Every structure is written in C-alpha cells, then in structure tokens.
Amino acid sequence: MSLYGIYNTEYSRLRFSGLVSGVDTGYMIEQLMYIEKMKVDKVEQDKQILEWKRDMYRDVTNKLRAFSDKYFNLLKPETNFRSLSAFNLFNISSSNEKAVTAVAGSAAESKVYTIQVHSLASGAKIEGTSNITRNIIASEAVEDFQLVGRKINVTLDGVTKTIELKDYSDIDHMIEDINASLSKAFGAGKVKVSNSGGRVEFNVLLNGSTLMLADGTSFSGDLKKLGFMPEDNTSNRISLASGLESIKDNFKNTLAIDNPEENVVFTINDVVIDVGKSYKNATLRDVMNAINNSDAGVRIQYDSLNDKFTLTSTVEGAASSITFVDTHEENGLLKALGIVDGTYTQGTDAEFTLNGVEGMKRSSNQFTIDGVRFSLNEISEEEVTIEIKNDIDAVVENIKGLVEDYNKILDEINGLIHQKKNRDYRPLTKEQKDAMSEKEIELWEEKAKEGLLSNDNILFNILNEMRKALFDKVEGVSISVFDIGISTGAYYERGKLTLDEAKLKSALMNNFDEVVKLFTTKPEDSGVNTVNDREKVVQNYNQSGITQRIYDILQKNIRTTRDSSGKKGILLEKAGIVGDASEFNNLIVDEIKAKDSMIQKMLEIMYQKEEAYYRKFTAMEKMLSQMESQSVWLMQQLGLG
Structure with a gap:
C-alpha cells in the first residue's frame, strides 16, 4: 500500500456506528487516534526540516559555484585570479591604428614597440578574365519587319523602359528606330543596337552597367520576332540564380555538359568539391557556396561590375597556392567562369621592421611576439609606435569586486550559522495549513526556517578555512594581504574584509610581481594527488597563493567530480545539487527516504489500530443488540411487552 494511501483510507471509508448504543464511536476513535496522528505529524515535520536544510545547503553551494566561476574560471581570463591573466590587463595605444594595431595577451609586459610595415601578407589569387558573359545577340536573323504592337522591356541598371516597335522596311530602318x-x-x-550579319545585337556603352531584355507584351514572342531564341542570352551579366544547364551557352567560353543529370564535381587544392546537385539543378550560387564551405582553403567572389570571378586563398603567405582540376578537359565550368585563363598571383609574406630588427617576415598579417598580437593593416611610410601599459585601475577594480563578492558570501554563511533557532515555530501540519491563509503560511515558514543551520560544522569550516587562507603567509612571497590594503573589519563583522584602494594601487605600481605571486603562486606538486599525504597537503597549502587556497577550499566543498576515494565535494555529499547525480544521492536524501519509510510504517500501524478499535466497538454494538433482543423477548414472555 502506498505512503499516503493508508493515511487517506480513514477518510475514504464510510462507517455507521453507535446505532444501538447511541455512542458517537467515530468521534471517540478519532480522539483515541489523535495521539497516534501527532506522532506521524512530528515525523513529517522532521522530514520537512530536512528538505528545507537540503535547499539551504544547495543555495549556498550555488552561490559558492557562482563565486568560483567568476573569479577562478580559466575561460574568463580577465577575472581568473589563479592566473597571471587577471593582472595582465593593459592599455594599448598606436600612433597609427590604420597601419598597425595590437592586443596584449597574458604573457605580455609593459613595453614600447616601434614597427614599420614594408609589405602585407597576401594569399594566392586567381583573378578571372573580365566580361565572361556573351554579348546580347540574337541567334537568328529578323525575317518579319511588320512589328506594330510588339514591345520589348529594356532594363538598364535596374531601371526598366518599354520600347514600342513599328513596321519597318528593313533591318537598318528597325535598328535606327530602336x-x-x-x-x-x-x-x-x-x-546601342547594331546589325551583326542580319542579327540584332545590343551593346552597353557604359562600364559596369547591367542590361537585360524581356518581352514587353502579355503574350510571349516579342524577342523571338527580333530573332532571339529561348536559349539566347538576354543579359550582359551572368545569372547566379539560374541552373547551369540553362545558361551554359551564355558564357563566352561555352560550358560543356556531357550529362545534365550528373553532379557538378571539380577539384581545388587536391580537395574534391561535389556541389551535391546536377548541372540541371545547380546554380552558380550553389557552386560558389560549395567552394566557400569546402576544405579547399579558398573563397570565390563574383564582381558584377567587371563580370568576373576571383578565387582567393584563405591562407596567407608565400607558401599559399591554388591548384585545380576542371569539370571538363577543354570547356569546363572553371574555364567558363574565367578562372582557367585568369591571372595567377602567388601569395606573399608580410615584411616589417620591429624595434630596429629589419627584414622580419610572417606568413600572416596577424602574429604574436612576446605575448602581443600585432595586426598589420596597411603599409606604413613611417614607424608606428605601439605603447603597452599595465592597466592598474582595471586590476584594482577586479580585486575590489573579488573582495565585495567574498564579503557577500561571508554575510550569507554567517547569517545562517549565527541565526538563532526559533523553537516556537515548527513546520505546519496539513490541518494547520488548511486553517491559514497563504500569507500566514509564508510568514510562519520564514520563522520555522530560522536557525536550521545554526552552528553548522560544514559551513563553519568553510568560513574558518577561507579566513585562514587569506591571512596565512605564502611561502616565498615577501608581502601579505595587509601590505596590499586588505584587512578585516570590526570583530562583530565576523571576518568581513575591508580594502584600502590607494594602498592596493600603490602595491601594484611599486611591487607588482610580489602582488601577483601573493595571489597566483602554485605549489611545486600542484599536479600530484596529495590527498592522502598529510605532509604534502600542508606543504602545498603553504606554497599556494591566496586565491589558489580559496579555490581549493571551494572545490573541496562544491566539486562535482569524484576524488580518489570516490567522493564529491562535501556540500554535494551532504545535500547534492540539481542536475547532478548527487541530486538524488546524498546524505540528506537518505535521511528523507528514512523518514518516508518511518511514516509508511507508522501509518500502517495507525491504520491497524484504528481497525482494531472499530472491531471492538462493532462487537460491543452487536452484544448490546443481542441483549436488547433478549430483553424484548423476556418482556413479551412475561406479558409485559
């Protein structure tokens, strides 16, 4: 029987009692069971207290995890105080940002660089031939010059005009009128329109302009009357959105297609590029996307002004190159695009002079020297000065943030372990909640939760160890936190830190290396498992910087991974966290399960005892009924009835 199935039975069974005796046996049994119900309520209240404690521990765990993630996370270098990166924050200036810019990494130092850019790195390039599209010329001669009612739409650079045709005597007359x-x-x-051997030819006289022709009436055939067939090119620019098969004759170098159903496949830099579509369905846009998304290390672009394609290596430097195998030996796609007959340019290295060292070369315009990443943007006629200075103000702000957040954690835990328990408030029973409003329940439970973690050993140890970690001497470091302006407040603030920003700034400016060591020093055996070696544990602690110590303390309590003993962090072993295996496998959960089992057994006993009471009263009613029947019979026999 389920946990609450038994409990609800007493309310779900319909009973009739006291019919003979007139005694309210239901009420009497309810009163007899009250003491048993109180026992169950007490265990349920104890279970509720465990659940509240579990949630409080988890809340502390999440706050400690957030603190650790903010100040000890390798992925957040600017605030990772276990690393030099939190202190190597720089202000960087360039005398000519158009030519050279720089970014300082964690290994950089305050320094001034002078650099002159003689040439930029470039990738290999094939600049395709221009005007790869055939002229707009009809494939047939005009036969019928009676063209009244016919119209053609001419679009020049996006502007469309309708040209009305007339009846003409011959082709020259027609061309003159058009x-x-x-x-x-x-x-x-x-x-300009001209006569090309009896065929109509349209020419654009402006460089970089796009011309398109189309039928001008609602019924087709206007262009056909001028000798244009459906397969003829009607634009001086190639269409990137049309299928390759439909535009194969629009290239000056006609595209040879042996089988329209075959996929478009070619090779660049020994990488086979399969467009994934047939010549019938693939567009030039599909081809470009296949090239740009491939591992060939090149990008292709279309210049509509010059009607040409350019293939550029994404790898810079003298070693970069471009090789290819076309789709067809003579008239393949790359030849149609002007790539085969294009102008090839070998890649080049960047050349510069840095701090007086001439003839320096790099294969990329971005490179790192002494922790500084330089970006060369253009050739400079004069030297460019790059000045890198430690941003002391930014470091001070980060340490200030660390102290403030440390104090918040301190206040949170101190508030829990020094809060007095209010013994007049126990968790509410179901009957008590039913008699109260939601606000009354909320206020009551706030009182009932007070002091649940009072003097808690786990939390007390965390605070004690963190305080000790801050103020214990770090081996091999000549200064302490007091020397950088960090101290504790009044005794009633229970270890809360105060920060003298001016003193901290002075220490960073005058004794920067020692300040960094105070925070970031790691023990010699930091990579060795010393958990079971007490002597090594003490040695590592003494050799660790203050933030490394605090990180180790936090990990001891909030670690989600298991140590050599198979244990997670102390807080996780105690109460677990949501989303981790410890959520359902921890000490408090085990205690809650034990309370559930106890409640189950108590309800079973309670149910059995209640049933026993009802059987006894039922037997009494039966006996009284029999006695009453006998009395009636005797009275009848004596003639008294």
Whole structure:
C-alpha cells in the first residue's frame, strides 16, 4: 500500500456506528487516534526540516559555484585570479591604428614597440578574365519587319523602359528606330543596337552597367520576332540564380555538359568539391557556396561590375597556392567562369621592421611576439609606435569586486550559522495549513526556517578555512594581504574584509610581481594527488597563493567530480545539487527516504489500530443488540411487552 494511501483510507471509508448504543464511536476513535496522528505529524515535520536544510545547503553551494566561476574560471581570463591573466590587463595605444594595431595577451609586459610595415601578407589569387558573359545577340536573323504592337522591356541598371516597335522596311530602318527610342528612354550614349550579319545585337556603352531584355507584351514572342531564341542570352551579366544547364551557352567560353543529370564535381587544392546537385539543378550560387564551405582553403567572389570571378586563398603567405582540376578537359565550368585563363598571383609574406630588427617576415598579417598580437593593416611610410601599459585601475577594480563578492558570501554563511533557532515555530501540519491563509503560511515558514543551520560544522569550516587562507603567509612571497590594503573589519563583522584602494594601487605600481605571486603562486606538486599525504597537503597549502587556497577550499566543498576515494565535494555529499547525480544521492536524501519509510510504517500501524478499535466497538454494538433482543423477548414472555 502506498505512503499516503493508508493515511487517506480513514477518510475514504464510510462507517455507521453507535446505532444501538447511541455512542458517537467515530468521534471517540478519532480522539483515541489523535495521539497516534501527532506522532506521524512530528515525523513529517522532521522530514520537512530536512528538505528545507537540503535547499539551504544547495543555495549556498550555488552561490559558492557562482563565486568560483567568476573569479577562478580559466575561460574568463580577465577575472581568473589563479592566473597571471587577471593582472595582465593593459592599455594599448598606436600612433597609427590604420597601419598597425595590437592586443596584449597574458604573457605580455609593459613595453614600447616601434614597427614599420614594408609589405602585407597576401594569399594566392586567381583573378578571372573580365566580361565572361556573351554579348546580347540574337541567334537568328529578323525575317518579319511588320512589328506594330510588339514591345520589348529594356532594363538598364535596374531601371526598366518599354520600347514600342513599328513596321519597318528593313533591318537598318528597325535598328535606327530602336536606337532613337533607347536614347529617348535612357539618354544618348548608353545603349546601342547594331546589325551583326542580319542579327540584332545590343551593346552597353557604359562600364559596369547591367542590361537585360524581356518581352514587353502579355503574350510571349516579342524577342523571338527580333530573332532571339529561348536559349539566347538576354543579359550582359551572368545569372547566379539560374541552373547551369540553362545558361551554359551564355558564357563566352561555352560550358560543356556531357550529362545534365550528373553532379557538378571539380577539384581545388587536391580537395574534391561535389556541389551535391546536377548541372540541371545547380546554380552558380550553389557552386560558389560549395567552394566557400569546402576544405579547399579558398573563397570565390563574383564582381558584377567587371563580370568576373576571383578565387582567393584563405591562407596567407608565400607558401599559399591554388591548384585545380576542371569539370571538363577543354570547356569546363572553371574555364567558363574565367578562372582557367585568369591571372595567377602567388601569395606573399608580410615584411616589417620591429624595434630596429629589419627584414622580419610572417606568413600572416596577424602574429604574436612576446605575448602581443600585432595586426598589420596597411603599409606604413613611417614607424608606428605601439605603447603597452599595465592597466592598474582595471586590476584594482577586479580585486575590489573579488573582495565585495567574498564579503557577500561571508554575510550569507554567517547569517545562517549565527541565526538563532526559533523553537516556537515548527513546520505546519496539513490541518494547520488548511486553517491559514497563504500569507500566514509564508510568514510562519520564514520563522520555522530560522536557525536550521545554526552552528553548522560544514559551513563553519568553510568560513574558518577561507579566513585562514587569506591571512596565512605564502611561502616565498615577501608581502601579505595587509601590505596590499586588505584587512578585516570590526570583530562583530565576523571576518568581513575591508580594502584600502590607494594602498592596493600603490602595491601594484611599486611591487607588482610580489602582488601577483601573493595571489597566483602554485605549489611545486600542484599536479600530484596529495590527498592522502598529510605532509604534502600542508606543504602545498603553504606554497599556494591566496586565491589558489580559496579555490581549493571551494572545490573541496562544491566539486562535482569524484576524488580518489570516490567522493564529491562535501556540500554535494551532504545535500547534492540539481542536475547532478548527487541530486538524488546524498546524505540528506537518505535521511528523507528514512523518514518516508518511518511514516509508511507508522501509518500502517495507525491504520491497524484504528481497525482494531472499530472491531471492538462493532462487537460491543452487536452484544448490546443481542441483549436488547433478549430483553424484548423476556418482556413479551412475561406479558409485559
């Protein structure tokens, strides 16, 4: 039977009692069971207290984890006080940011650099031939010059004009009229139509302009009347959105396609690039995306102004190169795009003079020297000065933040272990909650939770160890936290830290290395498991900087990984955290389960005792009923009835 199934039975069974005796046996049994119910309530209250304690421990654990993540996380170098990175914060200035900029890493030092850029690094490049698209020329000669009612739409650089055709005597007459209409529509000297052996040819006279032709009436055939077939090119620019098969004849170098159903496949830098689509379905945009997303180490771009493609290596330096194998031996895709006949430029190294050292070269325009990452942006005629200074103010602010957050943790834990327990408030029973409002319940439970972790050994030890870690001497370091302006407040503040910012700033400016060592020093055997070697534990502690000590203390309590004994952090072993295996496997959870088992057994006993009471009263009622029947019979026999 389930835990609360038994408990609810007494309320779900319908009983009739006291029918003969007139005694309210239900009430009497309820009173007899009251003392048993009180016992169950007490265990349930104890269980509730355990659940509150578990949640309080978890709240402390989460606050300690947040503190550790903020100030001891390798992924947050600017505030990772176990590393030099928290102290190596710099102000960087460049006398010519257009030419050179710099970023200081954790290994950098305050220093002034002079640099002159003689040449920039570049990747290998193939600049394709320009104007890869065929001229706009009809494939057939005009046969019928009676063109009244026919129209063509001419789009020049996004502006569309409708040219109305007329009846003409011959092709020259027609071309003269169309040219006049184009000059009127767009202005003279922009688009010209000419006679190319009886065929109509459109030419753009402006560099970088795009021209497109289309039928001008609702029914098709206007361009066909001018000799244009469906496969003819009607734009002076290649379409990136059209299928390769449909535009294969629009290139000056006609694209050879043996089988339209085959996938487009070619090789660049020994990397086979399969576009994943057939010539029938693949567009030039698909081809470009396949190249740019491949491991070939190149990028392809289309320049619509010059109607050309450019293939550039993503790897800079003299060693970069571009090789390829086209889709077809003579008339492949790369030839159609102008790449095969394009101009090849070998990659080059960046060349510069740094701090008087001439002839320095790097294969990239970004490189790191002495912890400083330089970025070369353009050639400089004069020396550029890069000045790197420690940003003392930023370090002071970070340490100030560390002290403030440490004090918040201190206040939180001190508030728990020094709070007096209010013994007049116990967790409410179900009956008590039913008689109260939600606000009354909330206020009551606030009182009931007070002092639950009063004088708690785990929390007391955490505070005591952290205080000790701050003020114990660090071996091999000539200063202490007092020398950098960190001290404790009044005794009633229970170890709360105060910070003299001016003293800290002075220590950083005048004794920077010792301040860094005070925080970040690591023991000689930091990578060795010394948990079971007490002597080594003490030695490592003495050799550790103050933040390394605090980190170790936190990890001892909030660690999610297991040590050589198979144990997680002390707080996790005690109460666990949500999202970890310890959530359902910890000491408090075991105690809660024990309380559940106890409640289960007590309810079973309570149910059995209640049933026994009802059986006894039922037997009494039965006997009284029999006695009453006998009395009635005797009275009848004596004629008294």
